[in-house]
Amino acid sequence: MTENRAVTGASIRLDGVVKRYRGQSKPAVESIDLDIEAGQVVAFVGPSGCGKTTTLKMINRLIEPTAGRILIGDRDVTHENPDKLRQSIGYVIQSGGLFPHWSVARNIGAVPRVLGWDGKRIEERTEYLLDLVGLDADTFRDRLPKDMSGGQQQRVGVARALAADPPVLLMDEPFGAVDPITRVRLQDSLIAIQHELAKTVVIVTHDFEEATKLGDKVLILSEGGHIEQYATPEEILATPATPFVEEFVGSGATLAHLTLSRVKDVDHDAVVTARVGESSHEVIGRARARGATWIVVVDTHGRPRAWPSLDEVATKERISDYLDPRLPVVAPSSTLNDALDTMLAASQGGVLVTDGRGAVTGSLTIATIMSVIRGQLSDARADDGHVTYTGYDEHGRGDDGPPEGEVRAP
Numbered sequence: 001m002t003e004n005r006a007v008t009g010a011s012i013r014l015d016g017v018v019k020r021y022r023g024q025s026k027p028a029v030e031s032i033d034l035d036i037e038a039g040q041v042v043a044f045v046g047p048s049g050c051g052k053t054t055t056l057k058m059i060n061r062l063i064e065p066t067a068g069r070i071l072i073g074d075r076d077v078t079h080e081n082p083d084k085l086r087q088s089i090g091y092v093i094q095s096g097g098l099f100p101h102w103s104v105a106r107n108i109g110a111v112p113r114v115l116g117w118d119g120k121r122i123e124e125r126t127e128y129l130l131d132l133v134g135l136d137a138d139t140f141r142d143r144l145p146k147d148m149s150g151g152q153q154q155r156v157g158v159a160r161a162l163a164a165d166p167p168v169l170l171m172d173e174p175f176g177a178v179d180p181i182t183r184v185r186l187q188d189s190l191i192a193i194q195h196e197l198a199k200t201v202v203i204v205t206h207d208f209e210e211a212t213k214l215g216d217k218v219l220i221l222s223e224g225g226h227i228e229q230y231a232t233p234e235e236i237l238a239t240p241a242t243p244f245v246e247e248f249v250g251s252g253a254t255l256a257h258l259t260l261s262r263v264k265d266v267d268h269d270a271v272v273t274a275r276v277g278e279s280s281h282e283v284i285g286r287a288r289a290r291g292a293t294w295i296v297v298v299d300t301h302g303r304p305r306a307w308p309s310l311d312e313v314a315t316k317e318r319i320s321d322y323l324d325p326r327l328p329v330v331a332p333s334s335t336l337n338d339a340l341d342t343m344l345a346a347s348q349g350g351v352l353v354t355d356g357r358g359a360v361t362g363s364l365t366i367a368t369i370m371s372v373i374r375g376q377l378s379d380a381r382a383d384d385g386h387v388t389y390t391g392y393d394e395h396g397r398g399d400d401g402p403p404e405g406e407v408r409a410p
């Protein structure tokens with residue numbers, strides 16, 4: 001993930017770090033040695049109580065280590081002033097953790113204000129960050145968190161954590177409290193942001209699939225903060241280091257392989273786009289010339305708003321503005337599993353693919369995904385015969401799926 005990018009992250013090293021909570025007979029973290037490369041995303045996974053959060057919070061010293069050293073870049077921060085340290089480490093928790101009575105802009109500007117930035121610089125930074133996390137600054141700048149969805153609040157949480165441009169971002173179950181489709185979008189946003197900024201990101205998650213999707217490397221811990229395996233998702237799936245890892249990855253392994261295949265790895269179909277107000281006649285002519293039976297209506301930034309059929313377009317003289325709330329959209333970094341979930345949630349036979357800023361770049365049909373999955377499953381079944389994807393045929397109709405007529409993408 002780090003090639004061709006200016007890495008703005010810093011390496012992290014835990015050197016014999018121990019945490020013994022008062023009154024506990026066993027240490028929560030026995031002694032951990034860990035090197036995280038600058039610009040990488042590392043996901044911590046493991047069963048409940050294994051010490052993921054304790055390890056994470058020792059990096060910014062929200063929890064003080066009992067022994068050992070913590071280095072960020074070349075800096076030994078074990079004894080640095082913890083408040084000062086936390087100004088240089090972004091921290092994101094579940095549900096955003098925003099101050100409820102502060103506007104979005106005030107929340108984002110919290111650390112820069114403490115650092116003494118002038119108002120104009122904070123304002124510019126806020127605009128940049130809102131755009132980066134996919135929120136329109138004019139719409140959201142003055143909102144209170146309670147007037148936003150969980151996913152939007154979490155986006156602001158990420159913007160706030162990045163406000164002072166810290167080299168390190170720590171995330172504790174950041175997407176645990178949102179619905180599955182919002183979760184996919186937030187994960188894809190994080191991947192796009194990380195692609196742009198190349199911070200060092202450490203993320204705690206309960207979800208192995210999320211860990212393999214987000215992590216350049218995954219750290220699998222067992223009780224006492226014991227490292228079972230620290231490797232790339234591919235390595236963990238191909239060669240689990242211990243019986244514990246094998247069991248932890250378990251029967252999810254075959255499906256986890258699907259999380260390694262991304263939307264960007266398969267061929268997309270081109271789409272015909274049209275702006276609101278264009279002549280329907282002209283748009284239909286353009287679409288027919290390219291063999292399309294439907295088009296994508298986009299806003300001025302190229303973001304999709306609806307995907308009407310040519311028959312629907314023909315009912316109006318000009319392309320009308322309508323936001324389809326069920327529009328299924330994925331990012332290049334979405335996994336094929338995400339794309340399937342998104343299609344099924346929207347009862348559609350295809351999805352639109354958008355870039356990091358939300359502009360549409362193509363579409364993907366269920367038939368394409370199914371053929372990739374079928375190939376992977378037949379490979380995987382050679383050693384794991386009991387996982388099947390039943391109920392969906394190559395036309396995109398599941399047992400409970402939509403009638404064929406509703407399936408937009410053929």
Ligand SMILES: Nc1ncnc2c1ncn2[C@@H]1O[C@H](COP(=O)(O)OP(=O)(O)OP(=O)(O)O)[C@@H](O)[C@H]1O
Nearest residue numbers: 021022024028046047048049050051052053054055
């Ligand atoms: N403040 C505390 N005082 C005493 N023990 C604690 C404290 N915080 C955590 N522990 C214990 O330390 C161990 C590790 O906890 P930690 O929260 O780091 O685990 P985790 O892997 O993040 O768990 P989960 O996935 O359930 O959040 C657990 O046994 C927990 O009970």
